[in-house]
Amino acid sequence: MGRHPYFTHTEFEVRLARLKARMAAAQVDVALFDEIEAMTWISGFGSSANRWRCVAIPMSAKPFFLIRALDASVCRERSWIEDVPTYRDWEDPMPVLARTLAARGLASARIGLDFESYGMSVRRFAAMKTALPDATFIDIGAVIAELRLIKSPAEIELLRRAARIADQALLNAAEVCRPGGTQREAAKVAQMTFVEMGGDPYRPGPITAGRGWDFLHGHLGDEPLAKGDVVHIELTPRIHGYSSRVMRCVVLGEPEPERLRAAAILAELQDRQIATMKPGTRATDVDAILRDGVIAAGLRSTYDNITAYTLGLYGDAGPRTSDFTRIFHPGAEWELEAGMVFHVYASAGGAALSESVLVTENGPELLTGLPRGLLVNA
Incomplete structure (x- = not known):
């Protein structure tokens, strides 16, 4: 498990609990976050959007951080999230996302997304829906931005x-x-x-x-x-x-x-x-x-x-x-x-x-x- 240079593991546990309360209210099984501020706040690590990446927070299953292989090592060093599935730079990340969700029993889940995320282009969303044909996508809005309003x-x-x-x-x-x-x-x-x-x-x-x-x-x-x-x-x-x-x-x-x-x-x-x-x-x-x-x-x-x-x-x-x-x-x-x-x-x-x-x-x-x-x- 990685260690953040400033925040304690307890800090992230509190953030996770607050987030899951919002997810439960929205009735989603898992939420995906691909804006760097949201990823960093909930996981302790964020990276550029040169290649698509996301943090996945299921309500019950193990969370994961999907990222390009080049950035996986530093992600593991900084984040409390232990599971870091990767893909090579020239590969499509969506099949990896689909396999990782399926392994957690979430292939047909209600997936929460921020429909205004700057990380989610129209083409990328279409590719996600193709990779997860049985899933339902729910707009949960900028939920982490809202949670970040009250500072610890x-x-x-x-x-x-x-x-x-x-x-x-x-x-x-x-x-x-x-x-x-x-x-x-x-x-x-x-x-x-x-x-x-x-x-x-x-x-x-x-x-x-x-x-x-x-x-x-x-x-x-x-x-x-x-x-x-x-x-x-x-x-x-x-x-x-x-x-x-x-x-x-x-x-x-x-x-x-x-x-x-x-x-x-x-x-x-x-x-x-x-x-x-x-x-x-x-x-x-x-x-x-x-x-x-x-x-x-x-x-x-x-x-x-x-x-x-x-x-x-x-x-x-x-x-x-x-x-x-x-x-x-x-x-x-x-x-x-x-x-x-x-x-x-x-x-x-x-x-x-x-x-x-x-x-x-x-x-x-x-x-x-x-x-x-x-x-x-x-």
Whole structure:
């Protein structure tokens, strides 16, 4: 049996029990998971989708991890799942899946799938149905994403550590944002800080320079920075895949009065927004504080993006850069619960800032802790 470098076997037993309760409610005999975040959360290991792979969790029989032969050894080292059937790179994995399920008496099972999984193409699903003609396929939705919303104490500790890395890396990156410097240098410094502080060697996050405000998700450039530039830095460090995030703008030179005003308004509105993040609060009410406040202050004519989204585990080879299992927007009628963690962010009027926030039984806990406003390099 493999051993995870951070989580205990008991942690995975609790996760498995929670998952099986959901499976029982959905009346499925076995569930298959092929998104890297879902596989990693339930098994302790995930790999890229260069070749299809999945974790199978039966209600009663032995679980297994179907994977290409090249990745089987590292899978066994990391995962608590002992049975790892394999196939060669040029082979079709579906017959192996069918044989493994049949050996467990599950050839005609009710099989639970997430019909919105990014790992399940139309062609792959057709091949699965062909390989398992007697099975019935049930859409159980993004069940593991839902289970991941409430973080365990061990997960929260990783997110706290990631937040400390985010704060320090942003300060270090901001320091090199000077006239004549480059965005690339800031990215290098941020990534070096990640690794030096024990984080995963992963890309730093969006770093881009501009002179308006609508450039938050621009591209890393090589042009020398100049006085008057604003460098948007949003850092996304990870530890064992768990990411906290922080966002600030670095102004090169004296900030314009309009930008200073915008930053002050955003900070005040976001402080109010975060203060309401308590168990039982509707997400739409939290969202409205910032959204309506920004428009009322004349900083934006419309606010077409969300104001917060879920934080937690991110796969190192997944297509999603953010987890939108829960998002703050005008129609978000769901309620906050203790153990949820969010990236709360705001941008308008040439300023941008964000925090990582844990919802506790006693209210919000800021995981990140930088000064709330513009960073200025005069």
